[in-house]
Amino acid sequence: MKKFLFESHKVLCLGLFNGFNSLQIYPNIYTYPTIYKKLHGVEKYIYRLKEHGIFNKNMEQWYGAWKEKIKDVDTIMISDGIRGRDIIQFIHKENPSARIIVYYLNSNFSHGRNEPSKYKDLPCELVTFDKKNAEEYQIQFKHYYYPRMETRTFAIDATDNNTYKQDIFFIGEDKGRLNELLKWKEIFEKMGRCTCKFLILKTKHKFYFKHRNELISKPIPYDEVIKEIKQSRAILDFAQSRQHGLTYRPMEAMCFQKKLITNFEEITDYNFYNPKNIFRLSHDNINDLKSFLEQPYEPVDDSIREEYVAANWLDSFFQ
Known part of the structure; x- marks a missing residue:
């Protein structure tokens, strides 16, 4: 069986990385397809206010169970389902030595909260599947994978x-x-x-x-x-x-x-x-x-x- 370099790391994958469930055979890979908890009613309304900058404090209370793993890993990969700088700031605060990678599988940002320019001053690597976005935002290009491409x-x-x-x-x-x-x-x-x-x-x-x-x-x-x-x-x-x-x-x-x-x-x-x-x-x-x-x-x-x-x-x- 092929030996992978990532096997010598502990990797936390946040967000929708399709097909990563096939990597669960590796005990050092932790996958959490949802970054934020499911919210309903008043709790969801309060979260929206905080998300848009109103009373924007303690956002970590809305994070999923993955936040308990932060100190146990050395690499965190985040999909572009990220909705604010607070995620990266929280991870860096909890584990300053961790490598943080944000991967973009979206070409159109429309000045949204996940636009790469809003994260370039943070301690993270920005990578995109879109060559034009890589040039425009001066970030790394890397094509995506296909989950069914196994053998x-x-x-x-x-x-x-x-x-x-x-x-x-x-x-x-x-x-x-x-x-x-x-x-x-x-x-x-x-x-x-x-x-x-x-x-x-x-x-x-x-x-x-x-x-x-x-x-x-x-x-x-x-x-x-x-x-x-x-x-x-x-x-x-x-x-x-x-x-x-x-x-x-x-x-x-x-x-x-x-x-x-x-x-x-x-x-x-x-x-x-x-x-x-x-x-x-x-x-x-x-x-x-x-x-x-x-x-x-x-x-x-x-x-x-x-x-x-x-x-x-x-x-x-x-x-």
Whole structure:
């Protein structure tokens, strides 16, 4: 069994690091998916007042059970679910020698409480999955991982069934992309001569006058998503205009050995990019799409895939 560098450390992971439950086999890794306690009624109202700077004292009373572990670890990793400087200040006060890492899996901050510029003077490392944000805020870039990317055998087993229900599969929330997504679906079907299945999740609190038949009202279980991926030749990755970081879709394609169709311009910067596997909407000829899908997938080298395994991703912070 591979020996990891993080095994010589005690690591506390706060927030939503998907798939980190697989690391619970290591007794030195402590995972807490929620940073703040669940609050209700008056208690929640008081917390909101404090969060917005009114009576902003003793915020630690709202923290989860993880705060009891602070003095027992040497490294704390925090997801961008962080909602204020108080978390880092509290950790540093309780354990001044601990290494604190904040990882951003969000491209759009809108001057919110988790914007990187608000933490740069604190004793912590700021890391992001978004290359443009890394340049803008002068912080470290590190791509994310894919929780299901565990072994080569898993990926091969996932593609044993060559009975395809559709050529192209898309799943994702509307987020203002509905019209563009439906436009591309029509292009794929008419010009690309492809069959498609699109599952577009309604944006909360948005009323839809049309296209209701193309929308789903609630997320579907992720195991169902994987089932659809297995039954498709390709996955559509349709990034939002302000996004410059890698989403799950390209990593799903790599894991399950599926072709990828994408509008993500920076895809060529990643070491798994292969024009025989990845069709760029802004670059490739739509008339070639059908033949692109019919060509065999070229497996990504194991050494590259390994970078997107959760344990290896965590280990990279200690190299």
